Amino acid sequence: MKARSYLTLIFILTILLLSSPSSHAKKKNNKHKPCKQLVLFFHDIIYNGHNKANATSTIVASPEGSNRTILAGEFHFGNVAVFDDPITVDNDLHSPPVGRAQGMYFYDTKNTYTAWLGFSFSLNSTEYQGSINFVGADPLMNRTRDISIVGGTGDFFMHRGVATVMTDAYEGEVYFRLRVDMKFYECW
Amino acid sequence: MKARSYLTLIFILTILLLSSPSSHAKKKNNKHKPCKQLVLFFHDIIYNGHNKANATSTIVASPEGSNRTILAGEFHFGNVAVFDDPITVDNDLHSPPVGRAQGMYFYDTKNTYTAWLGFSFSLNSTEYQGSINFVGADPLMNRTRDISIVGGTGDFFMHRGVATVMTDAYEGEVYFRLRVDMKFYECW
Amino acid sequence: MKARSYLTLIFILTILLLSSPSSHAKKKNNKHKPCKQLVLFFHDIIYNGHNKANATSTIVASPEGSNRTILAGEFHFGNVAVFDDPITVDNDLHSPPVGRAQGMYFYDTKNTYTAWLGFSFSLNSTEYQGSINFVGADPLMNRTRDISIVGGTGDFFMHRGVATVMTDAYEGEVYFRLRVDMKFYECW
Secondary structure: OHHHHHHHHHHHHHHHHHHOOOOOOOOOOHHHOOOEEEEEEEEEEEOOOOOOOOOOEEEEEOOOOOOOOOOOOHHHOOOEEEEEEEEEOOOOOOOOOOEEEEEEEEEOOOOOOOEEEEEEEEEEOOOOEEEEEEEEEEOOOOOEEEEEEEEEEEOOOOOEEEEEEEEEEEEOOOEEEEEEEEEEEEOO | OHHHHHHHHHHHHHHHHHHOOOOOOOOOOHHHOOOEEEEEEEEEEEOOOOOOOOOOEEEEEOOOOOOOOOOOOHHHOOOEEEEEEEEEOOOOOOOOOOEEEEEEEEEOOOOOOOEEEEEEEEEEOOOOEEEEEEEEEEOOOOOEEEEEEEEEEEOOOOOEEEEEEEEEEEEOOOEEEEEEEEEEEEOO | OHHHHHHHHHHHHHHHHHOOOOOOOOOOOHHHOOOEEEEEEEEEEEOOOOOOOOOOEEEEEOOOOOOOOOOOOHHHOOOEEEEEEEEEOOOOOOOOOOEEEEEEEEEOOOOOOOEEEEEEEEEEOOOOEEEEEEEEEEOOOOOEEEEEEEEEEEOOOOOEEEEEEEEEEEEOOOEEEEEEEEEEEEOO
């Protein structure tokens, strides 16, 4: 009986040892299930020389031969825009903003539409306080695109994850709306 | 005999507990205590057309209608600056630099002062060799702001953390000094 | 008495199990051996006003007094280039590309050649599908430079690592080729 209970004990301890990669504060998840998930929208109105009051973004750099009020030819290759876009919880531009999406995007392919994104969500709502930092390639012509969530602060302290971006609306070259489906896999 | 088996059990459990932060090389910490901490300062003197010799940063992009020697109106919205700033261990610009803060900042709100930062510390001192990479939103008007440390090399190999940035001095629109309080939570 | 000691044991084991946030999908490695490794090359041909058809990158921003077809003086300090460069598995520009390196680099020292990099590999080959996101300082005059891999998607989902960059060829100021030796230490 003693022997058997010892065997049972050793068996349980072995299981524990094998399965116990330890005591982090960081919460992680099996099989890549997110530990936190959040869907938000942001709205970009680019300055075109005639919409100063409404514009939320502006071209700040462009290749030789182009200007900063008209997106350049060659699929806007080389256009850099800085933005300060309202974030909403639904797809309505006029919903009360829960924060600002701020950063830059630039067009970076000569024969199709792609962009590179470096920006942050600064959230300031009853539900969330803090920032989320994004970096990644955005091949605009794909229905969904994945970019990296490389860090966060406040409620998103040290978080990492993947954000699936979707163009939810696109009106000429003045307005677009992005749906950002954030899945965090490191939550702390 | 009972007593002895209990002692054995407690011994095994103790070993388990002590050895169970498992097998990563990465050192992490419960309750979000940093595994490494470091405070440094960096100093930015922006080029204004008259200070070429001393300037450590320069405006490289700006919205239509503005130039690259005067920060634009509307809270500098759309101004992009590239910088190469000395890093010091105290708040004295003339202390021996321990490295360079290099990267960019750009102003990204139309109705207040905020910036987005993408830069690196390249450290080259007796104490530290290596680089630290930062990304994040900097709402300048807040006394302290948190940005993400997204990676590092050398002595900061694979590190992640949060840096609390504080404007330590601000002289007109030519000089500012930032205090950067780095807390690393993933140290390897 | 037996029963009670068993209960105690089960209680302790339960505590242990609950406190062992454990069993990640993430694969990590002792002693900093990479869990994945990959060497790729990319090729940059900068637009100089005369090579529109072949150019893969273009100057989009520069300090006051310079233009966007000639890299500026002072070690190109303040020049920002956006690129869309083919990636190959060997050092031959004409090998079939396995993806595109897209993003930006900018020169950020006044008295030597250094750059700051923010870019992505978008891979689309039989071997790899997905993106890898890079951020970091590139002191060009060093034979090898380490930058951070801050995230990835697809086959590189949530990956982190360090990339060692090497200038494999440099022809005047028009063409350069970088060898990128990626070592991933977080593989998921």
